[in-house]
Amino acid sequence: MKRREFLAATAATGTVLATGLAGKAMAAEPLKVGFIYLGVPGDGGWTYQHDLARQAMEKHFDGKVVTNVIQNVPEGADAERSITQLALAGNKLIFTTSFGYMDPTINVAKKFPKVKFEHATGYKRADNVSTYDARFYEGRAVIGTIAGRMTKTNKIGYIGTFPIPEVVQGINSAYIHAKKVNPDVEMKVIWVSTWFDPAKEADAAQAMIDAGVDVIMQHTDSTAAMAKAQAAGVYAFGQSSDMIQYAPKPRISSIIDNWAPYYIQRAQDMLDGKWASQGVWMGIGTGVVEIGEITDAVPPEVKAEALALKDKIASGAYHPFTGPLNKQDGSVWLAAGETPKDDMLSGLNFYVEGIQGDLPK
Amino acid sequence: MLTLEKRPSPSRFWAGVTPILAVILTMIAGGILFAAMGKDPVEAILDIFWQPLFGDNADYFRAQLLVKAGPLVLIAVGLSLGFRASIWNIGAEGQYIIGAICGAAVGLAFYPADHWYIFPLMVIAGALGGWAWAMIPALLKNVFGTNEILVSLMLVYVAENIQSWMAFGPLRNPEGMGFPGSRNLQQYPAASNPELIPNTGIHWGVVAAAVAAVLAYILLKKHILGFQIRVAGQAPRAARFAGVDPKHLFTICMGISGALAGLAGLFEVSGPSGQISTNFNVGYGFTAIIVAYLGRLHPIGIVLAGLLLALTYIGGELAQLSLGLPSAAIQAFQGMLLFFLLGLDVLSNYRIRVKETRK
Numbered sequence: 121m122k123r124r125e126f127l128a129a130t131a132a133t134g135t136v137l138a139t140g141l142a143g144k145a146m147a148a149e150p151l152k153v154g155f156i157y158l159g160v161p162g163d164g165g166w167t168y169q170h171d172l173a174r175q176a177m178e179k180h181f182d183g184k185v186v187t188n189v190i191q192n193v194p195e196g197a198d199a200e201r202s203i204t205q206l207a208l209a210g211n212k213l214i215f216t217t218s219f220g221y222m223d224p225t226i227n228v229a230k231k232f233p234k235v236k237f238e239h240a241t242g243y244k245r246a247d248n249v250s251t252y253d254a255r256f257y258e259g260r261a262v263i264g265t266i267a268g269r270m271t272k273t274n275k276i277g278y279i280g281t282f283p284i285p286e287v288v289q290g291i292n293s294a295y296i297h298a299k300k301v302n303p304d305v306e307m308k309v310i311w312v313s314t315w316f317d318p319a320k321e322a323d324a325a326q327a328m329i330d331a332g333v334d335v336i337m338q339h340t341d342s343t344a345a346m347a348k349a350q351a352a353g354v355y356a357f358g359q360s361s362d363m364i365q366y367a368p369k370p371r372i373s374s375i376i377d378n379w380a381p382y383y384i385q386r387a388q389d390m391l392d393g394k395w396a397s398q399g400v401w402m403g404i405g406t407g408v409v410e411i412g413e414i415t416d417a418v419p420p421e422v423k424a425e426a427l428a429l430k431d432k433i434a435s436g437a438y439h440p441f442t443g444p445l446n447k448q449d450g451s452v453w454l455a456a457g458e459t460p461k462d463d464m465l466s467g468l469n470f471y472v473e474g475i476q477g478d479l480p481k
Numbered sequence: 482m483l484t485l486e487k488r489p490s491p492s493r494f495w496a497g498v499t500p501i502l503a504v505i506l507t508m509i510a511g512g513i514l515f516a517a518m519g520k521d522p523v524e525a526i527l528d529i530f531w532q533p534l535f536g537d538n539a540d541y542f543r544a545q546l547l548v549k550a551g552p553l554v555l556i557a558v559g560l561s562l563g564f565r566a567s568i569w570n571i572g573a574e575g576q577y578i579i580g581a582i583c584g585a586a587v588g589l590a591f592y593p594a595d596h597w598y599i600f601p602l603m604v605i606a607g608a609l610g611g612w613a614w615a616m617i618p619a620l621l622k623n624v625f626g627t628n629e630i631l632v633s634l635m636l637v638y639v640a641e642n643i644q645s646w647m648a649f650g651p652l653r654n655p656e657g658m659g660f661p662g663s664r665n666l667q668q669y670p671a672a673s674n675p676e677l678i679p680n681t682g683i684h685w686g687v688v689a690a691a692v693a694a695v696l697a698y699i700l701l702k703k704h705i706l707g708f709q710i711r712v713a714g715q716a717p718r719a720a721r722f723a724g725v726d727p728k729h730l731f732t733i734c735m736g737i738s739g740a741l742a743g744l745a746g747l748f749e750v751s752g753p754s755g756q757i758s759t760n761f762n763v764g765y766g767f768t769a770i771i772v773a774y775l776g777r778l779h780p781i782g783i784v785l786a787g788l789l790l791a792l793t794y795i796g797g798e799l800a801q802l803s804l805g806l807p808s809a810a811i812q813a814f815q816g817m818l819l820f821f822l823l824g825l826d827v828l829s830n831y832r833i834r835v836k837e838t839r840k
Contacts, residue, residue, distance in 0.1 A: 189801065190798050190801050190802060192809075195761070197753030197754045197755075197763075201549075201798075202798055209802050282759065283649065284660055467658045468659070480649065
């Protein structure tokens with residue numbers, strides 16, 4: 121654009137041209153995207169998957185997007201400082217990848233109105249703060265189906281972390297679908313009060329195995345329970361990451377968090393100048409929740425059944441929480457054919473009928 | 482042949498020089514570590530020590546140094562009094578948690594009322610909570626002779642479980658969509674501990690840390706209790722002859738360190754941290770032990786040590802950003818600092834002699 125041409129333009133088109141110029145200037149300099157992680161990528165689970173998605177995003181944009189990371193940021197006062205550091209370092213889009221970063225993200229976002237923030241798994245939004253989360257319960261429906269078919273003792277186990285809605289959804293969804301294919305199934309839940317603690321996870325898995333459980337599901341991130349399952353010859357599912365190193369047995373499938381499609385989309389929105397605040401809850405249909413390869417340890421008809429369920433969920437033809445469903449105390453939760461609203465589901469705090477035991481208070 | 486010869490009393494010269502020497506050695510060893518990882522060592526060291534103080538956005542980072550150092554100094558000053566008298570309160574983390582819970586609970590009990598006295602009551606509750614938690618190992622030691630190191634440490638894990646219960650149970654935010662964690666005290670002005678002067682990082686916890694350091698200095702220099710603490714640590718038998726009641730001294734030192742840890746917890750939960758969550762404690766109670774020793778158990782030294790450690794945290798994050806250093810490298814760097822400091826203590830306690838060996 122030559123200066124002379126620019127001057128010749130009318131006031132109205134001048135504005136358009138100026139905007140176009142600004143857009144070009146921005147495109148020349150790579151978009152800086154910041155991340156804060158609760159753990160380190162080596163955890164092999166939650167943080168690892170966010171880091172894979174970050175790398176996929178960098179690769180996808182091939183130099184047009186550069187990323188900055190701060191690892192091991194505790195939730196609380198340190199998070200606010202770390203997020204501020206990312207903003208001060210010139211990052212225009214910042215992903216805060218853990219629930220506990222919610223209030224710190226909102227606080228920092230107030231101080232940097234021009235920076236866009238993306239908070240994982242929270243519920244507080246602002247003009248420059250979006251939230252994103254995954255419908256892990258959709259994946260639980262699929263592996264719950266496999267678990268119900270694979271158990272011989274009719275006892276399946278679930279290593280719970282904290283009784284927050286996401287985990288309660290997962291337990292309910294897995295139980296409902298295991299029960300559908302195997303009416304005799306029982307669900308044993310052990311709460312370990314941690315997202316990542318190999319020793320505690322291994323203890324929980326061993327306690328389940330000792331109690332006769334022969335299919336273990338977990339909401340925790342490490343592979344410690346897998347190792348126990350392998351030693352005992354029982355089945356298990358990968359969590360967060362594929363945990364493929366334990367295939368074909370004990371790992372017979374997995375639920376994978378694949379954040380890459382979302383990260384790429386949001387960076388593209390920034391480059392296009394189209395970013396707007398939103399709250400998304402993405403399921404199997406978007407590719408954010410993936411079902412890892414179902415191994416040959418699973419009979420073909422069970423595999424086909426699980427994949428058919430996955431496709432029905434992906435297309436939206438089936439909702440994993442479809443009535444009639446009762447609450448644990450026997451009262452009606454959903455009438456026949458009814459599905460819950462997302463608002464209701466995202467505050468879920470009770471077991472469905474048939475699950476033994478109480479939610480920790 | 483080199484031999485070590487114990488000095489009759491620790492060298493004052495070396496006691497003053499070793500912390501500086503330790504920092505220099507840490508920079509060298511850390512630099513080698515960073516270079517081995519393929520990062521520019523000079524840039525990494527500058528990022529850690531220089532950028533937060535004088536680089537871009539230094540105003541913000543200098544304020545954050547105070548925020549980070551405040552609780553560390555407050556806890557470490559309390560611990561140092563006990564450590565000087567050979568009273569080993571290792572459980573400041575637990576006292577910090579209980580102080581925070583008690584203080585926050587008092588504040589939340591008033592929600593949403595607005596009275597001037599809510600925050601002062603929370604401060605008292607925080608100090609009492611930490612004090613009471615420290616009294617458990619004190620009583621057990623005085624009555625049954627239990628080991629305070631073990632009891633106070635184990636009580637940290639008890640406190641963490643109480644914290645988790647509080648976050649899910651009694652203190653859970655009723656408007657929190659079922660998620661754990663209390664209301665955010667930052668959003669409840671009558672119970673919050675905001676920045677007193679904008680953009681300085683100074684909140685009541687930082688003020689309390691400064692006051693505690695000054696009071697501890699006066700106590701150790703001028704007060705009979707300070708004398709008793711010093712004598713009890715250096716010569717327990719002499720202390721008895723001087724009329725020091727060891728049980729009494731034990732109770733006082735545990736109480737002071739517990740109360741200060743509780744205060745630190747309260748100021749943190751009502752200020753920078755904001756809420757009681759399942760894991761709002763971030764190990765200040767343990768890091769403060771390092772700060773106390775890095776500062777030579779001396780109030781002024783502790784203030785400097787707290788700031789130095791805060792610098793490595795904040796600078797370490799900057800190095801993560803600019804150079805992509807992993808956080809584990811920063812933790813190793815912090816570990817080196819303590820390692821060199823303790824290692825060099827040999828120089829203040831011993832003389833190195835070169836002996837000729839005859840053949």
